[in-house]
Amino acid sequence: MDFHLLYGRSELRVTVPPSIKVREIVKHPMPILPDGDRPLRQAFAEPIGSKPLAELARGRDNACILICDITRPVPNGRILPPLIDTLIEAGIDRQRILILVATGLHRPNEGEELRELIGSDDIFSSIRIENHFARDREAHIDLGSTSGGIPIGIDRRFYEADLRLVTGLVEPHFMAGYSGGRKVVAPGVAYQDTILTFHTAQVLEHPCAANCVMAGNPLHQAQMEIVKRIGEIYAVNVVIDDKRRLGRVTFGEIEASHLAAVDFMRRYAEIDVERRYRTIVTSAGGYPLDRTYYQTVKGMVSPLDILEPGGTIIIASECSEGMGSREFVAAQQEFCRLGMDRFMRMLNGRDKALIDEWQTEMLVKPLRQGSIQLYTTNLSEQDLQKTGVAWIASLSEAIAASTSRHNDPDIAVIPEGPYVVPRFRPPD
Structure with missing residues (x-):
């Protein structure tokens, strides 16, 4: 089966074998206004x-x-x-x-x-x-x-x-x-x-x-x-x-x-989903949102309500402008150096945040619940070491590995990334 993810100004096509069962989570159909003023x-x-x-x-x-x-x-x-x-x-x-x-x-x-x-x-x-x-x-x-x-x-x-x-x-x-x-x-x-x-x-x-x-x-x-x-x-x-x-x-x-x-x-934009997933595949929303890793964090947070604890979020983001601001890079370096708990203790002791460190704080939220894997074609090896998440070279291979590791062939796919928010609503 094939599905597509927003990536930069276009889309990525991802192919998975028939043994993997894909649930695509997209916006409900919206009435469109006529062109013109x-x-x-x-x-x-x-x-x-x-x-x-x-x-x-x-x-x-x-x-x-x-x-x-x-x-x-x-x-x-x-x-x-x-x-x-x-x-x-x-x-x-x-x-x-x-x-x-x-x-x-x-x-x-x-x-x-x-x-x-x-x-x-x-x-x-x-x-x-x-x-x-x-x-x-x-x-x-x-x-x-x-x-x-x-x-x-x-x-x-x-x-x-x-x-x-x-x-x-x-x-x-x-x-x-x-x-x-x-x-x-x-x-x-x-x-x-x-x-x-x-x-x-x-x-x-x-x-x-x-x-x-x-x-x-x-x-x-x-x-x-x-x-x-x-x-x-x-x-x-x-x-x-x-x-x-x-x-x-x-x-x-x-x-x-x-x-x-x-x-x-x-x-x-709010989509009810009847179960949680151990493997979620999403995007950072495509251009212009996925120009930096800084903005990519939004796509990692959005599906948290349907992530099974210990599960894996696989996210695709072009990161065409790299990591983001120098302040965000500094926050990421501190996060990687201190680890999650010490980093959060440092932030909780402040009455005023440092510029852009809040995005690293938001990264902590999905990492508390599971693991994150990033597919991108524009970050250097040095930058990838500052992301705080794992880098993958192939979406298809990462999906196959995740479903095997979790012993669960069902995956949730969110092509539009943070523009769609799935909500866990178990059946009555």
Whole structure:
């Protein structure tokens, strides 16, 4: 039997013998919106919890639009043209519109990469586009602290804008429950101390800081406090299917429009599975998510609910840009040097995380439950030694070895990786 995994900009074909029984776990079929601007303009005209976009924009002096960085497959080329046209038609001068790339602590997006991110040559050449830099203290305004003591620093360009708009992709997120909405603000355009404080082990080890969980999620709760402290924000949230086609658009007040998109996405991305598996084969989601090993960790965490304790996760990730940031590499080196228990004791003793070490902390979660094997074609031997997991040269051979080792021919395959979250739901 053959199956396919998302890998880079294409797919990997994997062949297994008939003796191995494959259960593919994919999104439920999603209704697809028609091409063109109409679905976007309809969402702008029929908002959730706010006035229509044209009314909101009328009389405003300027606007700041947040967009996700290159690590998210947001269809900006489809969202931004009708969004900006609506602002201009309502009277905001083109020169007074800023697109701000919500990088969080990721690197900036520039040059041809920025053009690809924007997805429209007309927007790229006619609208001011800038990156957020979380480490620049003077670029942020101090808004006090959350009830949990998290300092709130927000990019001045966004906070001081007359009309604040957020665009985002709603998908399962392994810490915040679901991405999109408030997450594009914090950590998207937050100061580094804000980001480092709500990424501590005390927050991320909470049982509700998990995929598809928002009720009681301390990260989500902190994000909502932050957006409420900022004040008036409106959001465009989109949902896409496994072919990256648009399935839903919501516009309106940031919390209400986000929750509506989340409610829609739950029906398609959360998949009930009646048993657990000793062998799970998955991907890191393909391009652009699998450009680094840093992002690959998301695909390791997503299937945990259906992993039999002691089982094996086999994951394919292109890692075309290598490991990720130098801070993440340093965290991985410490993890490999100290081991799981000592590494976690070190993190639990901090009241502020180090940059990007939280991704290594999330790697600990699947390693507590089983083993991980990585297939990639772009990490050096030196880098592979820093991954903290085993490297495999062949997916087919690794699958055969795992089913033999566990004496179980049944495997679960998740072609789309972290964009799908299987839930263990035994039959009644």
